[in-house]
Amino acid sequence: MMMPPFLPEFGLLLLLTGASCSLVMALLLFYAAHHRHALLLALARPLALLQWLAMSGSFACLLLLFAGNDFSVRYVAHNANTAMPLPYRLGAAWGGHEGSLQLWTLLLSLWTLVVAVCSRRLPAVTRAQILATMGLINAGFTLLLAASANPFARLEVIPVDGRELNPLLQDPGLIFHPPLLYMGYAGFAVVFAIAITGLLSGRIDAAWARWARPWTICAWMFLTAGIALGSLWAYYELGWGGWWFWDPVENASIMPWLLGTALLHSLAATEKRGVFKRWTVLLAILTFSFALIGAFLVRSGVLSSVHAFTSDPRRGLLILLLTALIIAASLLLYALRADRLHGDSQFAPLSREALLLANNILLCVATASVLLGTLYPLLLDALDLGKLSVGPPYFNQVLLPIFLPLLLCTGLGPQLRWKQQKLAALLPALGRILLCCGGLTLLWSGLFSPPSVLTVLGVFSALWIASSIVHALQQRLRGGKRLSMATAGMHLAHLGLAVTTAGIALSAAYSLETDTQLGIGQSVRLGDYQFSLLSVEQGLGPNYLTSTARIQVWQQGKPLRVLMPEKRRYQSQPDMPISEAAIAAGPFSHLYATLADPIDNGSWGVRLYYKPMVSWIWAGAALMALGGLLAAVDRRYRRAGTAS
Amino acid sequence: MSLIRVGGLVEQGSLSRKEGGLNVSFSISDTAHAVPVNYRGILPDLFREGRGVVVQGRLDAHGVLQAEQVLAKHDEKYLPPEAQKAMTQAAASQQRPQ
Numbered sequence: 001m002m003m004p005p006f007l008p009e010f011g012l013l014l015l016l017t018g019a020s021c022s023l024v025m026a027l028l029l030f031y032a033a034h035h036r037h038a039l040l041l042a043l044a045r046p047l048a049l050l051q052w053l054a055m056s057g058s059f060a061c062l063l064l065l066f067a068g069n070d071f072s073v074r075y076v077a078h079n080a081n082t083a084m085p086l087p088y089r090l091g092a093a094w095g096g097h098e099g100s101l102q103l104w105t106l107l108l109s110l111w112t113l114v115v116a117v118c119s120r121r122l123p124a125v126t127r128a129q130i131l132a133t134m135g136l137i138n139a140g141f142t143l144l145l146a147a148s149a150n151p152f153a154r155l156e157v158i159p160v161d162g163r164e165l166n167p168l169l170q171d172p173g174l175i176f177h178p179p180l181l182y183m184g185y186a187g188f189a190v191v192f193a194i195a196i197t198g199l200l201s202g203r204i205d206a207a208w209a210r211w212a213r214p215w216t217i218c219a220w221m222f223l224t225a226g227i228a229l230g231s232l233w234a235y236y237e238l239g240w241g242g243w244w245f246w247d248p249v250e251n252a253s254i255m256p257w258l259l260g261t262a263l264l265h266s267l268a269a270t271e272k273r274g275v276f277k278r279w280t281v282l283l284a285i286l287t288f289s290f291a292l293i294g295a296f297l298v299r300s301g302v303l304s305s306v307h308a309f310t311s312d313p314r315r316g317l318l319i320l321l322l323t324a325l326i327i328a329a330s331l332l333l334y335a336l337r338a339d340r341l342h343g344d345s346q347f348a349p350l351s352r353e354a355l356l357l358a359n360n361i362l363l364c365v366a367t368a369s370v371l372l373g374t375l376y377p378l379l380l381d382a383l384d385l386g387k388l389s390v391g392p393p394y395f396n397q398v399l400l401p402i403f404l405p406l407l408l409c410t411g412l413g414p415q416l417r418w419k420q421q422k423l424a425a426l427l428p429a430l431g432r433i434l435l436c437c438g439g440l441t442l443l444w445s446g447l448f449s450p451p452s453v454l455t456v457l458g459v460f461s462a463l464w465i466a467s468s469i470v471h472a473l474q475q476r477l478r479g480g481k482r483l484s485m486a487t488a489g490m491h492l493a494h495l496g497l498a499v500t501t502a503g504i505a506l507s508a509a510y511s512l513e514t515d516t517q518l519g520i521g522q523s524v525r526l527g528d529y530q531f532s533l534l535s536v537e538q539g540l541g542p543n544y545l546t547s548t549a550r551i552q553v554w555q556q557g558k559p560l561r562v563l564m565p566e567k568r569r570y571q572s573q574p575d576m577p578i579s580e581a582a583i584a585a586g587p588f589s590h591l592y593a594t595l596a597d598p599i600d601n602g603s604w605g606v607r608l609y610y611k612p613m614v615s616w617i618w619a620g621a622a623l624m625a626l627g628g629l630l631a632a633v634d635r636r637y638r639r640a641g642t643a644s
Numbered sequence: 645m646s647l648i649r650v651g652g653l654v655e656q657g658s659l660s661r662k663e664g665g666l667n668v669s670f671s672i673s674d675t676a677h678a679v680p681v682n683y684r685g686i687l688p689d690l691f692r693e694g695r696g697v698v699v700q701g702r703l704d705a706h707g708v709l710q711a712e713q714v715l716a717k718h719d720e721k722y723l724p725p726e727a728q729k730a731m732t733q734a735a736a737s738q739q740r741p742q
Contacts, residue, residue: 239689389649477719515685517665576688603685629705 011061018054020144026135048116083543097150164572173233181226187219192288209271221628228621407461411468439494458505489631496623503616
């Protein structure tokens, strides 16, 4: 492909233009908002459009450089080569430190544009303050990107071909997972900016919360989908059959998700009842802070993990400093202004508000526990108190007692009235729900002989949520009330949580696995299934050699499926073989096979798993994201959003 | 016997497969001390002699680590922080007597 000669320089120029537009937008709009300058306020939308155009243009240049294999650019030469298929070369644009940072700034500029377009009903001053806050953040990160991690930097000596992206990343997961995740991370900037604006104006009311809700839900929806996709990718790519490893980067993504979930719920209480105002604002600040930490801490090289790009902490230090500055400045503003916010109303200990409070407390404790487990080893090391690692046993033990009551609250909360719930009116409903889910749990226990109390608790909580949803819908239909999109979305998301819970509990309880060696024609039994190795053939992919096994699966003597796990050797890294697992995925179980190395005289190491209900984990996450989508498009968020 | 994690380099020439195919033994070292390891199962993709590895298991009466899990990180440059530190210390103590 013919490339324009100065494409990298043009890309950098556009990046700097985008940063300048964001900076000008921020300064101009803060000035205009302060002086109520109508003419300048009218510049908000054109400026938002301009900064997005420049940022997209710059990112398009980066994609073109990857598409055209321009190895004079260091970032391209380090992350792609000519043998890689085009989709992965494009995905490689965000496969490294520089590009992922640029993707983040691009998506933040996109959110800024969407806010500018969808804020017609807001007062011009409020809109200006929100856009200015977002612009300031983006200007900071974009300038830092250009100065410390310029993706367009040239190499002195141009290599004939590039290095290769880590083969593990050469997967469709790379194309979808980072953009979705970053859409979520950057999306929390909107509710952060709305919170800052609320603090500046001192007006946190129902209209404020109503305007903040759909933005929060959208960001949360993207983050949910991004995390779930990452987990699915790890499950099929890493070949260990696990879907969550409590890796520092996973922890960094689950923390803003937990806080964002808390924020969704406290915003609901703030909008409907005018309570938790200060708390909601603080939570909005914290959620975005953790989203920043999630996006940047892991890239900084401070934490070592499979996700860390750079083991040179100096490069990440500037980014961490800017992140710390944003967090500190917003907390300072909060400290100065929060005392002006007052709640409008009271609520009884048994009320929907009380349950939402419990939800918030539990989610925040869960976040704090994850944070402790992630940072504790770093802290001890920094204080020279010794090295230790914190792994799954800590997280599982600590989080379980937090999540179980949370699941119970999820079923109970929607049954309660706002302000005050009379116990006498609640008891018959609770009785019916308990009877339903208790009966089903007993029936299930009788049929499947659960191996532990935990499995029973998991299944019970999932059924508890599901039955309470059925009950709530029944009540609503009987009352003749319409089901709003927001309510339907809430129930769907809660159902998703129940489905995920069931998937986690059941797959943990009933999974089987075996490591074995199979010669051609030999077979092994795992549960109800028989696996026989038919053949192993050599093949050639676009940039790798591969050994592909054909494993016939039999169920009670009948042929079921042929699994074809692979072992790939990429040309650029021949001594780093990559296993590609083969999965026969059904709605109720997965059969999972990984091919290891040949052992001797033609037999191969094979790892086999039977994983029942594991797909429910991601199906539940998909339902949660879909629930978020339904709620976000509810009509009442599009009605008069003007602050009173 | 409690579950422990040991990090280090897989010693050159130490990897051997026993009859039965999936039983392997090797030793891991911080360049000063070495621990013999027995493992039955499939070694991770990146397991190589001379590379960093983390083994989780229990020490038996003969001082052999009976591994339950062998982890090699999916990055050829990666060395577990614990192993890195142990090796730096070992290198320092080996230099001191001279």
